[in-house]
Amino acid sequence: MxxxxxxxxxxxxxxxxxxxxxxxxxxxxxxxxxxxxxxxxxxxxxxxWPDKPTIRKPWKLVPYVLKVILDIVIASISVARLVLSFRREPQPAFVCYHLTMTHPMGITMLASTISLTPGTVSADVSDDHKLLLIHAVDVSDDQDLIETIHNRYEKALMEVFQ
Incomplete structure (x- = not known):
């Protein structure tokens, strides 16, 4: 053929x-x-698609997707509570996340995952692909958000792509 x-x-x-x-x-x-x-x-x-996306370990995507689905459900409940609660004001913030991942498809998936999760959105990726600007609806500690993204998402995507 x-x-x-x-x-x-x-x-x-x-x-x-x-x-x-x-x-x-x-x-x-x-x-x-x-x-x-x-x-x-x-x-x-x-x-x-100028370059064919290379996925080193595609079987690692299954637990990643399940983790993301669970996080979306939990974040939806948290955002709903925040919106329906009149007791406290949300603390919105822009957070700069330094990427350790270098694979373009991995960075795209990380940014998409962040945007899919209610309460957060990927606002921009730097030209050198080393920094991701994230807007979060309610952030009490920037470092905690950064560590959560790194440990839950970026490490898992690095296993898949690098």
């Missing part, structure tokens, strides 16, 4: 297929449509 019509990003194709099945269901028609989409979409977007 011509390389042009193969799977330029097999992991992306596999992920698209799984997400499609979770959203649409697992009937025969949806499986066929999911396979077609998982083949076509990476082909159409391959020009936007």
């Amino acid at each position: 011509n390389a042009r019509f193969g799977l330029p990003h097999p992991l992306l194709s596999f992920t698209l297929f799984l997400v499609w099945l979770m959203l649409a269901g697992a009937s025969a028609a949806f499986i066929v449509v999911g396979l077609i989409l998982a083949w076509i979409l990476p082909l159409l977007t391959r020009e936007f």
